[in-house]
Amino acid sequence: MPETPGIGERPAPWRKTRVVGKTLPRIDAYERVSGAALYPSDVAPSNMLHGAILRCPHPHARVIRVDTARARRMPGVHAVIDGSTPGADLDWTYAGTGTTFQTKIFDTVCRFEGEAVAAVAAKNPYQTSDALRAIDVTYDVLPFTSDERTALAPSSPPVHSGGNQVGKTDTYSRGDADLGFAEADVVLEEHYRTACEIHTPLERHGCVAEWKGDRLTLWESTQGVYAVQKTIADILGMPLSKVRVIGHYMGGGFGSKLQPGKYTVIAALLARVTGCPVRIFLSREETFLAAGNRPPTNMRLKAGVKKDGTLTAFDFTCTGSGGAYPAGGALVVDWLIRDLYACPNVRTTADDVYINAGPARAFRAPGHPQGAWALEQMMDALAAAIGMDPVAFRLINIPNVSQARKGHPPYGTPGFAECLRRGAEVFGWNEARKQSGGTGPIRRGVGMAGGLWSSGDGRPPSTIILKLYADGSVNLNMGASDIGTGTKTVMAMVAAEELGIRPQAVQIEHADTGTTQFATPSGGSKTVPTEAPAVRAAAVSVKQQLLEMAARNLKTEPADLRYTPGVVVSRSDPSKRIAVDRISGLRMAGVVVGVGYRDPNPPNRVINPFAAHFCEVAVDMRTGEVRILRFLAAHDSGRVMNRLTYDNQVFGGITMGIGLAMTESRLLDGNQTGKMVNGNWHDYKIPTALDIPADMVSLPIEIPDDEANTTGAKGLGEPVTIPTAPAVANAIYNATGLRVAETPIDPLRLCGLLAAQRKEA
């Protein structure tokens, strides 16, 4: 077993490992596949009622009257509540980025289709939906705005009083873009658009609420139990200690479960009114309307380059819409333009506008995939324009510092260059490019794109409590959620590594505000780099305590002792040893408790994950159908903690990126009703197994970074979906000579573009 660092010493992050980095199945694999795992949607306390929410069918309407009399008399109905119910007149804040919108749980103005109007709790789900239908609501239907591209036109009805511009235009600039364009040999300009995508995790959004005395327990499908606790305690005016939120398992969260929903408050209200536990899980259709989305963006990018490949200027504008209550519709869409490539002159502006549609929520790498869609297609076009290989073109424009950050701090690793180089090599980029194009009906092409994630370093706070039993087994207490990424497994491996035991001997308690430690939500690709160093610190603390106690027992110094599972042995005299269950000390009685905290990151240094994706496609020139033949994803996310869950993340990210590129788009009926016309899994297309390549390669680029944190891990969850879509688009260009600037690249769109291309030719 590797040595423990001395007391107070920081453990070396990149030492040789025994467990960490191996390919290990999840520690909860059996529970997950056998059905034993209890997801929030499985929770069913006795006497539980089924709650549901009546939602406004109009994109914009004023609620004049809610008549619940008939619904109340329906069989099985325990409660019907609306804004006029005493105690239900609660505030609700739609949290934007930098801005918030104070409304009511049941507001009299509904600004999007699917806004909550009333709610029911009944004995069974059928009685609940019957009662919902029996509520009679009188609406004053108002004119709506549903297209962000025309939202600022004077003819567009205002979503809120004061026009449809959200706050002020966000601007950024460095150098002199105009001068940059003047210096350029080639200047290109293009408009790009990404469609609005909907959050559709496998487990829908919802919770079960139960009161016991003055304590509320919520089993919520969430990425962060403490975030839910805070919001709900604030809204209900309760002490934080009296709101317990449990989220032991959850069926996927990509940003839309960072916070509770109105459903959480409504379930708590219905449970209080009825005296019974109440379950509300949204229907799939409700999640399409109200659970969050990735904002649509409309981008213009102008770029200048010299013949030798030197970038001279970027000029970028973006208009996005976060819906009726925007959470940053255009937020950080420009980050890659600012920061991915060395460019002295950059100017960006971003505008967010209101439309009468469901509020946006953070969506796997907010802004980054959209920005990459523009930037990485532009880079491909620039390379073509100056006759340079796209990989080579990128490699000569890689900065060593973060240009967008104050003081231009250096990056911890040269990860982007390595991703490009090694990725191209393993993918066989040069050979594949030689075989692309052709003249037949099926044309092959390869494309690539790069990216970075502007976070993913991990940071305080994190507190971990680790109990080491005398038999060497461990109980690990962590507040963070495992949102399906394998967090628990990685933490077990880190503890097992440090303590020299099997990961299977580590039992994890997590994601429960009542019984586990404070943690920030699992999001921002920071869970592993935040929690794992705290786990390690807790394990180190336990060992140190044991050595100190054992030193007193053995009448020697702690430095003379070595911990091995179950036994502490003297280094100088191996016959001097004591079994862990024989060690006596004030705080020891078969169990030693260690507390570990996440240390801060080193100052003036940027710890970001980098990525490069490579893909090969076959395009049917007659039908516009695209088959993605293979994909390679090279990622510098620091140390690989578990190769199996690492690869799972990569493959999932590619799949989601293919959804952005190829299939996903919220469709609103802008003409007549303003309603969503594809709000279900039949009409809204997410990629299926048939849409993704069987040949997917995950290529970890591990560059030791001794200062990142004591485990060497960086975030992975979001980088894996950032360069995917433009890599596909660039491959289609490589196959067809066509630039598809707008998502999704469905056969209809591509067929149309191919027809126009043929016409031009």
Place this chain on the structure above:
Amino acid sequence: MPETPGIGERPAPWRKTRVVGKTLPRIDAYERVSGAALYPSDVAPSNMLHGAILRCPHPHARVIRVDTARARRMPGVHAVIDGSTPGADLDWTYAGTGTTFQTKIFDTVCRFEGEAVAAVAAKNPYQTSDALRAIDVTYDVLPFTSDERTALAPSSPPVHSGGNQVGKTDTYSRGDADLGFAEADVVLEEHYRTACEIHTPLERHGCVAEWKGDRLTLWESTQGVYAVQKTIADILGMPLSKVRVIGHYMGGGFGSKLQPGKYTVIAALLARVTGCPVRIFLSREETFLAAGNRPPTNMRLKAGVKKDGTLTAFDFTCTGSGGAYPAGGALVVDWLIRDLYACPNVRTTADDVYINAGPARAFRAPGHPQGAWALEQMMDALAAAIGMDPVAFRLINIPNVSQARKGHPPYGTPGFAECLRRGAEVFGWNEARKQSGGTGPIRRGVGMAGGLWSSGDGRPPSTIILKLYADGSVNLNMGASDIGTGTKTVMAMVAAEELGIRPQAVQIEHADTGTTQFATPSGGSKTVPTEAPAVRAAAVSVKQQLLEMAARNLKTEPADLRYTPGVVVSRSDPSKRIAVDRISGLRMAGVVVGVGYRDPNPPNRVINPFAAHFCEVAVDMRTGEVRILRFLAAHDSGRVMNRLTYDNQVFGGITMGIGLAMTESRLLDGNQTGKMVNGNWHDYKIPTALDIPADMVSLPIEIPDDEANTTGAKGLGEPVTIPTAPAVANAIYNATGLRVAETPIDPLRLCGLLAAQRKEA
């Protein structure tokens, strides 16, 4: 709010309090009375099967054959197991005191009626009991021994090979007893007997066992979840971390729930075999046979006293029986004889013998009530013999040191004398004694007795984790069980006291090996004095961390700052302040975590609780019926933490003591079958509300002891039942002139003695 001690400083235990000591209802009172509290016997995971155990109907038998074929085919039956089932051939250790008995879960020799032979799990309890009846067992019935008084006679069949003496005779001696008797003016000798009492807590013994993958969860009605974890992990050969034991609520435990039972292992086995959760709760009749008892004792006490009241010698012998697998049948029965009164010459011997009856378990103050039954009646008789008041006689014989302990360390408080003095005063002892006796058919009498509990100091280890939220509310994590005594409420009060908040803002998580801290079982009257100081230490730690962080934020020193709920304020400049949720520091993000440990007690010092009970009775000389008219219990148990739960404990202890004195006795059919003939709540009498006086007074004697621990609390649960029975017997003597040396003093016994008295007279 009182000041926080400086960093590293020990908080003063006896400062003025704001919350502690008040009369406060339990923090879980609503859950308990509304039925919302989930006791282990309420737990019902989906697909749960009902398990039950087939028990040997003979006190001594060899199992020849177990035929389960018919039972297996019965409807609803999922599993039938016995000693021949693969995986069920597990060891079971009957834990004695100083000795253990290695047997099997299903042993081939049954040494008591009720021993486990086989077990069934079926869909519903009726199918389970039908299947139990369908198991065909062939026994070789063996001769039995059922009376500890004759167990050593050569004619008594041996329970184990090697005779019925358990180990060696336990002896103690100081001074020279023979010399002491020679110096005495009066020497008395008497035989005393206490009957065997059965553990009958309101919630029966049992558990629900569930496997998820390789982890076993047990909801057990227990006094100590970690004790259950250890035993079960050992028997099943599992890592400790993989056995989770939960005991959030439990319906009473008086020593018999300090450890799991065979039922726990059997439930786990059945759950593993069937793949379903399995519930086993013993029937009331089963608990009478197999769940534990207070051993019967047969005592002889000889005492010498001078005319001036000086004790000169005690000579004591005791024979007890812990049943077939004794857990100290005569253990510490002699403690009070050794230690309660100043006496230079003491000699004691104690023998434990085997009989074919259920194993004894620790029973509220092991040995002490039995010893008090002898000693305190003898003290009463000695006082009468030398014509001295019983209170005055005791007062002149109180030692300041523990004579039975090595080095004669001093007691922390002069508590016994104060209990006697103040108790007599408030009871109106002198006046009441003047009115006792008489000549009519109903005679009144008063009696009293004293006692101490040889433990009750509390001690390490205890670990408490306290999370302070930004709004000042608190989550408190403790592994100890609240066995109905109000532990949770007291801990909430201690945290509230230190943090200046309401106890209602403290949420407690407890008694769960998965999610709460290590704790020793709740027993030995040590829970409050063990856990409360650790709670206080955790609260102090949280405050100190806040002050340190706030000092950096406010650019001042921690010593200049004062914590008040929600705000930290400068002492020198009260305008300098910072809200807790604004304090920033590495480990702070809305939650501060404090870890508190129990410090060791001061060396060479005895911290024991003391007690004196006073009672008044009316005896019907014609029928032998006794009415206990009133009771006063004076207790030095250190600081009163909550006056309501304190008094509850006192009243409960008196009730149990009345059970020993008046009603309880296990009856074995020694002649024919060796079986228990009153193993149910109809025939075995525990005191009901009609058997205890309405007039019960709890008189706390609070003597500040600054060194006991940082809360000043000492144990209360056991002292309250130690002097009760002899106080009643002494009152009966005072009324009738009759000494009743044997329990229970039921009307039949008393009537017989009164008849004999009349005959003599």
